[in-house]
Amino acid sequence: MVGGVLSYRALFNWMQPVVYVPTMLGGPLFQILFFAYIGRASGVESDAFFVVGNAVQVSAMAGIFGVAMTIGGERWTQTLSLVLVSPANRFALFLGRALPLIVNGFVLSSFGFVVGLALLDFELEASVLPALAACVLVTTASCTAFGFIIGSIGLYAREIFVAANLAYIGLLLFCGVNVPLDELPAWMRAISEVLPLTHGIQAARLVADGATLASVDGLILREVLVGVGYAAAAYVLFRAFEAAGRRAASFDNY
Amino acid sequence: MLRALRVIRIGWLLQLKTMARSGFDVLTAIVTPITYASIAFFLYRRGGGAETLLWVSLGAAFMGLWASTLWGAGNTIQRQRSQQTLEFAIAAPTPFLVSLIGTSLASSTVGLYSLVATLVWGRLLFDVPLELEHPILFALSLPAAVLSLGLLGIVMAATLILYRYAWALANMLEYPVWLAAGLLAPIALLPGWVHPISYALAPTWGAKAVRESVLGGSPLTAIGVCLGLAAVYLAIGFVFVQNFERLARERATLALS
Numbered sequence: 121m122v123g124g125v126l127s128y129r130a131l132f133n134w135m136q137p138v139v140y141v142p143t144m145l146g147g148p149l150f151q152i153l154f155f156a157y158i159g160r161a162s163g164v165e166s167d168a169f170f171v172v173g174n175a176v177q178v179s180a181m182a183g184i185f186g187v188a189m190t191i192g193g194e195r196w197t198q199t200l201s202l203v204l205v206s207p208a209n210r211f212a213l214f215l216g217r218a219l220p221l222i223v224n225g226f227v228l229s230s231f232g233f234v235v236g237l238a239l240l241d242f243e244l245e246a247s248v249l250p251a252l253a254a255c256v257l258v259t260t261a262s263c264t265a266f267g268f269i270i271g272s273i274g275l276y277a278r279e280i281f282v283a284a285n286l287a288y289i290g291l292l293l294f295c296g297v298n299v300p301l302d303e304l305p306a307w308m309r310a311i312s313e314v315l316p317l318t319h320g321i322q323a324a325r326l327v328a329d330g331a332t333l334a335s336v337d338g339l340i341l342r343e344v345l346v347g348v349g350y351a352a353a354a355y356v357l358f359r360a361f362e363a364a365g366r367r368a369a370s371f372d373n374y
Numbered sequence: 375m376l377r378a379l380r381v382i383r384i385g386w387l388l389q390l391k392t393m394a395r396s397g398f399d400v401l402t403a404i405v406t407p408i409t410y411a412s413i414a415f416f417l418y419r420r421g422g423g424a425e426t427l428l429w430v431s432l433g434a435a436f437m438g439l440w441a442s443t444l445w446g447a448g449n450t451i452q453r454q455r456s457q458q459t460l461e462f463a464i465a466a467p468t469p470f471l472v473s474l475i476g477t478s479l480a481s482s483t484v485g486l487y488s489l490v491a492t493l494v495w496g497r498l499l500f501d502v503p504l505e506l507e508h509p510i511l512f513a514l515s516l517p518a519a520v521l522s523l524g525l526l527g528i529v530m531a532a533t534l535i536l537y538r539y540a541w542a543l544a545n546m547l548e549y550p551v552w553l554a555a556g557l558l559a560p561i562a563l564l565p566g567w568v569h570p571i572s573y574a575l576a577p578t579w580g581a582k583a584v585r586e587s588v589l590g591g592s593p594l595t596a597i598g599v600c601l602g603l604a605a606v607y608l609a610i611g612f613v614f615v616q617n618f619e620r621l622a623r624e625r626a627t628l629a630l631s
Binding site for chain 2: 138147150159282286290292303
C-alpha cells in the first residue's frame, strides 16, 4: 500500500487541481449530460438510465487510463527498468498501484451521481447509498483489473494510450452504458458478458431503483468474477511481457 | 501574402504527415467516430426513420471532425513544448499565427475522414441511406466547415502558448461542444442560456450546412455563417497569439513543460 501511494504521488505529480478538475471532473460531467440529452432526443430510456450507466462507467477512466499512465509514466521517467529489476513481489507491486486508482475511480463515480442529482431528472433514496457504493466499488475494481491488461501490454508496446483509448470507448459501446443491452446484436451481448462494467451497471441501476443488495448479488458476483479473471490474466501477461521486455531491452523505449 | 500561404501549405502538409504516422492519431481517428456513431444509431433506430438516422450520421461525423480539431489544437503546441521547439518556432521571423493556421487546418482536414467513415459505417451496418439533395452545396459546405473548425482550433491552441495546462481544458471540451452544437440532440432541447453559445460555435453551423445540403434546406446561410465565423476566429486568434506570445516571453514560460 505504501509503495502504491508513493508511486501514485510520484507518477501523478502533474495531476494538480488545474488538471484534475477539467479532465477528471469536467469530462464525466459533460459525458453524462451529453448522453442524457441524446436519451431525451431519441426517446430511449430515462435520465436515470444514462446517469447511472455513465456515472459507473467514468470510473473506468481512472482504472484504464490510470493504469496506462502508471506504466507509461514509469517508462517516461525512466524508472520502469529500476522497478522491474528490483526483487519486489510483483503481486504487491500490482495491487499497490491499483489501490489509489480504485479510490480515484470511486470518487469519479460519486461525482457522476452528484451531477445527475444536481442537473438532471434523477433521484436517489438515501437508503440505497450503501448498496450503490458497493456496486460502484466492485465495478471500479474490476475496471482497474481490466486496465492492468492494457498496462501489461504497455510493458512491451510503447503506444499504450492507443489501447487504453480504444478500450475505454469500447466499454462505452458494449457494456450497456448508454445502449440498452437488448438493443445490441447477440454477438455484442456475448462480448459484453465478459467485459467489466456490464453486470456492475445492471446491478447499480436496479439498486438505484430501490432493489436491495441481496437481490442483485448474482450480478455483483459476476462482476467480481470478471474482475478476478482479468486480474489473473493481467498478472500472467505482466510476467510474460516483463520477460519479453527484458529480452527486447524495450523498457526504456518511449 | 504568398510567403504566408506557402508556410500554411507546408505546415498543413507536415502536420498531415505527422498525424498519419502516429498510431494514436490514426487509430483514434478510425475508431472513435464509428463507435459514437454506433451508439447513436442504436439509440435512434428504435424510434427514428431513415432521415433521422442520416441526420444522426452527419452529426456523428462532425463529432469526429471536432475531436480531431480539438486533439490537434491541444497537442500541437504541447508537443512542441515537450520537444523544446516552441521557443524556436516563436522566435522565427515567420509569424507564429501563420504556422498555427497550417497545423490546425490539418487537424480538421484529418477529421474529414470521420465524415466518410461514419457515412460508410452507417450505410453498411445500419442501412442508412445517402442521397445528396444539393451535391454542389455539399461540396462547398465541407471546406467551409473545415476552415471554420480549423480556425476555431487556433483560438484554443493560442491559449496553450501561455497556459501550459490548457491541454487539460482542451481535453474537456469534446463533449460540451458536441452537446452545445446539437450534433446528436437538437439545440432546441438545451436550456435557453446555452443557445447563444451554440450559435457562436463553428461545429453548429458546419453540421447545419452539411445536413441541409444532404437532407434539403438552404445551406447557403450556414455556409456563409461558417465563413463569417472563420474570419472572427482568425481575428481572435491573431489577438490571442500576439498577446499570449508577448506575455509568455515576459514570463519566460515558453520552455516550461
